[in-house]
Amino acid sequence: MSSAMRVGRPVKPLPQPHCEYCGKAAVLARVGDEAYPYRDDHGPLWICASCQAWIGTFPRSARHVPLGRLADATLRDLKAKLHAALEPLVQAKMRRDGCNVFEARAKGYRWLAKQIGLEPEKGSIHALDAEQCERAIAIVEQFERQRGRSSPSESAWDDR
Numbered sequence: 576m577s578s579a580m581r582v583g584r585p586v587k588p589l590p591q592p593h594c595e596y597c598g599k600a601a602v603l604a605r606v607g608d609e610a611y612p613y614r615d616d617h618g619p620l621w622i623c624a625s626c627q628a629w630i631g632t633f634p635r636s637a638r639h640v641p642l643g644r645l646a647d648a649t650l651r652d653l654k655a656k657l658h659a660a661l662e663p664l665v666q667a668k669m670r671r672d673g674c675n676v677f678e679a680r681a682k683g684y685r686w687l688a689k690q691i692g693l694e695p696e697k698g699s700i701h702a703l704d705a706e707q708c709e710r711a712i713a714i715v716e717q718f719e720r721q722r723g724r725s726s727p728s729e730s731a732w733d734d735r
């Protein structure tokens with residue numbers, strides 16, 4: 576048996592996200608820092624100042640693991656649009672399946688990930704790039720149009 580096999584689990588290195596747009600290493604900023612884009616506290620953010628791109632970290636993540644890819648202004652707008660478009664379906668899902676809003680949203684993004692050909696585990700809004708966001712918005716809008724013709728109680732997506 577080689578000695579390497581007895582070595583314990585390696586310590587996970589701290590994450591170092593890179594900017595999706597220029598490839599530079601992102602910098603962790605906190606509220607009050609010069610680079611921090613908000614006046615109020617949105618938690619620590621990984622920022623690329625030159626691209627004005629950033630992403631938040633998982634709440635209570637001591638390692639400041641980023642939620643997903645860095646997003647520039649265009650991608651932030653698309654994510655807000657996708658979030659707003661999905662909300663009526665999330666509400667319908669809650670009514671129909673009796674789940675809470677967090678479950679319904681998580682399921683919604685897993686469903687969308689599948690629809691656009693991503694791994695369902697990557698089903699987080701923060702994993703999407705601009706093109707994937709646009710495809711997801713189109714899918715939600717198409718679903719909404721068909722929804723108008725069916726009974727409202729049946730109008731959530733199916734997870735299978």
Ligand SMILES: [Zn+2]
Pocket residue numbers: 594595596597598599623624625626627628
């Ligand atoms: Zn950049």
